[in-house]
Amino acid sequence: MTAAKKLASAETYMETGRVERTGAAFAVRLSSGSCEARRAKSCLVAPDVGDKVLCAIEPDGVHVLAVLDGRDGAPTKLATDGDLVVQARGGRVVICASERVDIAGAREVAVTGAEVQVRARKGSVAIDELGFFGRLVQAEVTKIALIAQEADTALTRLTQRVKRVFRFVEEEEIDQTRAGTIDLRAQDLLGLRGENAIISARVLAKVDGEQIHLG
Known part of the structure; x- marks a missing residue:
């Protein structure tokens, strides 16, 4: 009996075969001949x-x-030909691999949860544009190296506590600070040096000390 004659019968049965062609429809060779087949939704x-x-x-x-x-x-x-949802009601979903796990999306990849944890010995992130919105950031690191063409920061308050601060601005470039009040205090020594130094005040300029040396 040919495959066409078997399909015409009212009997339903199962048989093994070999896939000859893939695509929207499969060509499967059965014992009775080759026929078109569709993949079951559960497969x-x-x-x-x-x-x-x-x-x-x-x-x-x-x-x-x-x-x-x-x-x-x-x-x-x-x-699958449509959306695929993997759901565990009242349990966990674990994806394990002995070598590597890749998650790729042609358009978007979204991760949503009450808490997200990422642990790795080494990591790298390459993003053309990054937007971050959060309420609190806490970080403990040994060393940070940042290289950028431009950095703009807008803050309501900035507090820093460090042991040593070194800042180098290239020659013939500008280091500019504008503020309503600037208070600089040094426990031991405050040194201001430059090829030219200009101190000007619109109302009052005061120099006070036990000893003042000019020249």
């Missing part, structure tokens, strides 16, 4: 050419129920 593994599959043959057509065997070393691919 998440995408069949490949040469795979051994289990098919359900019924009057409405042939459905691939499962992939039984494939080429040695070939990856197992889970694929």
Whole structure:
């Protein structure tokens, strides 16, 4: 009996076959011949050419129920034609790999949760444009190295406590501070040096000390 005659019968049965062609519809070679087949919705593994599959043959057509065997070393691919939702009610979802786990999205990748934890010995992030919105940031690091063309910071208050501060501005460039009040205090020594030094005040300029040396 040919595959066409079997499909015309009212009997529904299962049979194994080999995938000959993949695409929107599969070509599967059964014992009775080659026929067109569709992947069953419960068959998440995408069949490949040469795979051994289990098919359900019924009057409405042939459905691939499962992939039984494939080429040695070939990856197992889970694929759907629409949205895919993996849900665990009252439990966890764990994805493990002995080598690497990749998460890729053609448009967007979203991670949402009450708490997000990322732990790794080494990491790298490459983002063309980054927007961050948060209420609190706490970081404990040993060393930070930042290289940027421009950096703009707008803050309501900035408090820094450090042991040593070194700032170097290239020659012939500008280091400018504008404020309503500037208070500079040194426990031991305050040194101001320059090729030229100008101190001007619109109302009052005062120099006070036990000893004042000019010249």
